[in-house]
Amino acid sequence: MIHYANLNSEDGINTGAIFEGKEIYRSARLEALRKKVFASTPRIDSSRAKAVTESYMETEGYPVPLRRAMALRKTLEDLPIRINDGELIVGEIAPYDRCAQVYPDYGIDWFIKELDGEPFRFEDRPGDKFLISPEDEQVIRDIAPFWKGKTHKDQVYARIPKDAWDAFQIGMIDTDYLVICAEGHVIVNLKRILDEGMGNVRKRAEKAIEKLDLALTEDLKKLPFLQSVLINCDSVEMFANRYSKLAAELASQETDIQRREELLKISDVCSRVPMQPARDIHEAIQSMYFTNLVLNIEGNGSAFSYGRMDQKLYPYYKSALKEGWTEDDIKELFSNFMLKLFQVTRVLDWNSTSSFRGYVVAQNMTIGGQDRYGRDAVNEMTYLILECQAMMQLNNPLSARYHDKCSNRFMNAVLDVQKLGGGQPAYYSDENYVLGLVNRGVKLEDAYDYANVGCGEPLIEGKQSNRPDGAAFINITKALEMALNDGKDPRTGRCLHKGKGTLAEFETYDELYDAFMDQMRYYIRMHVIYDNSLDLASEEGIADPYMSMLIDDCIERGKTVKEGGAIYDFCGPLYMGIANTGNSLAAIKKLVYEDKVISGAELLHALNTNFEDMTTSPTGEEIRHLCIKAPKYGNDDDYVDDIMVKYLYDIFEEEEKYHTTRYGRGPIGCTWVPSCNTVSSNVPLGKIVGATPDGRKAGEALADTTSPMHGSDVNGPTAALKSVGKLPNILLSGGTLYNMRVDPKTVDSPESRERFIDMMRTYLGDFKGQHIQFNMVDSEVLQDAKIHPEGYSDLLVRVAGYSALFTAIDSDLQDDIINRTIHKV
Known part of the structure; x- marks a missing residue:
């Protein structure tokens, strides 16, 4: 038995982390590997x-x-x-x-x-x-x-x-990042690979080919995909064997006895997986890693995720302990795997990168949650993964599923890791997601077994098509801006969809709202046309045959994912500027139509002059001050929160009228479902939006995700959570995010920790909030890291549904993170 943790017997490196009351150390091996990777420029x-x-x-x-x-x-x-x-x-x-x-x-x-x-x-x-x-x-x-x-x-x-192209050109919709890369955002059936091996994928394809009647046109169409499965299985086997041979060669040259044994073990593992079922935890981890690594090589998409890692690995964990492995052996192995994930990188064009700052790859892992019968599924592998995250402090997304039976032990362990400041793990609520998925037609047992992919989209592992929320970014605040200007984009002067007047002409708030929804209906239609065009091109020109062969029931149906081979199929856009739009509608309703302190014409002029015309009465700056003082989302104020709820309901109902290109071709669902994941696009998309009635000036960043606008949530964290909890989160089955900054010093005592956990239970359970993630890093640290990046090479922050190295992102996004409201618990 090789005890992996014993390589290099020197004392490990204290990470400064405390997990469940004990200090965490990185072994000398892991410290050397981690240091080498962090010292490298991609x-x-x-x-x-x-x-x-x-x-x-x-x-x-x-x-x-x-x-x-x-x-x-x-x-x-x-x-x-x-x-x-x-x-x-x-x-x-x-x-x-x-x-x-x-x-x-x-x-x-x-x-x-x-x-x-x-x-x-x-x-x-x-x-x-x-x-x-x-x-x-x-x-x-x-x-x-x-x-x-x-x-x-x-x-x-x-x-x-x-028409759809014109909508893209003015920045109202943006899917360009998917045009130059693979779609990703999927969890293939890794459990089936562990249980059966990829050799059984080959057998299933051979059996499907035998059943074809090639005189039938439909069967003839299936043949190329099924033949590609055979080629792909052979290719993966060859690739793994290359590593098996290399490990054997290195072992023959190795003088250190333990390292030679390790290399021989690696050689043996790679000679078997992923083609054969995994026999132990080393083979299980290597099998999953090889499977997903080839996904990344086939296409440069993000978020080829790993699903419920603690559930898949728990049987191997128990067997390992019986066979003489130690907890440290398993931690060493799993931490090495996490570092391998961190090394997977992709390059996009600069425009797309601006929406995905921080070398985003987002290979999400999910822990916790419930089993398919609704029972608590947290196990000892769950805690081991949390401890490895505390040990390694990497930016691979880690998703902790919450439900109302979660123990305080689990929630305290999650908080221990969150306090390290890297934004991991994020919470996802079963109380919301399970209902939302069942509402879309997912079987209850499958809904209980969901996992998170990418930034936070729920997905049925191994049964669902990719890209549950990876469609166009839709700039809601931009649509409102055009509604205020008779359908014209003030930045470009273009009018793609004639409006119903200007803010100076609307006599009632209802007229304004109708004009806004009219613009939204048009641009939702444009995104569907754009995204369906993309999907048809993917179906005919890319096909994703390797990915498809790993998703049920593509082989049995003889169809790729894009042809309708998966059991479930959902896709949806990502809505931007949620808070800015709600705050702006509230400001207009309050200031212009109810209190009548300014006219619609005065406000419109102030917006079009960026609040900088000092010759008017009131001046532009005075009008901006009124806008800033208007009700703001994030403070448990029903006036603005009710406006948020209504306009989002109306948008989501419009979205759900449309179908994906797989509709009627086999899968359950095939509807467009909404998401409010912004990634980091709130910064670049804010640059193309002029001044807005919430007091925001032209070009400034929009609010991220469903979070309140920076600095506007002034009534404390509970009020902010109440506002977010009021949103139609059940309908956001494409996934959503809520970023919150918390002063880490305020969760140090047992009493404050208990308050924090109670707050999470209320938000995720009682309020049916869908998601929340935290940055627990002092502002002073972030400011110093911006000035002296050389001293903070491994400082991680939560950006959106992912974490990133703070010093690797550009200054605009750094400022956006620093400016987020800091809450004290």
């Missing part, structure tokens, strides 16, 4: 781009699933591999620490522009910097001409109708 590698290009040159005219499978096989054959000193879980997307591959099959023109410095070269970016060698740069430049007119971006843009 790099760009050209290996995948070269391999995919060469494969595509050889497969012109092949059915798309076969072409994609052959390109993946070529990539897995050619990708340089390595095993780092001391690591226990192996496999990488590229041969350098925190390295990103290039995906010319999705889009390449933007990459060449940024190599040419438009708007920045990768190494000169203000945030999310990357290095690229001259050799890798030349490879990308050499292959770029081949892809002209052949990329996924080309196919999508050729499909989008003019």
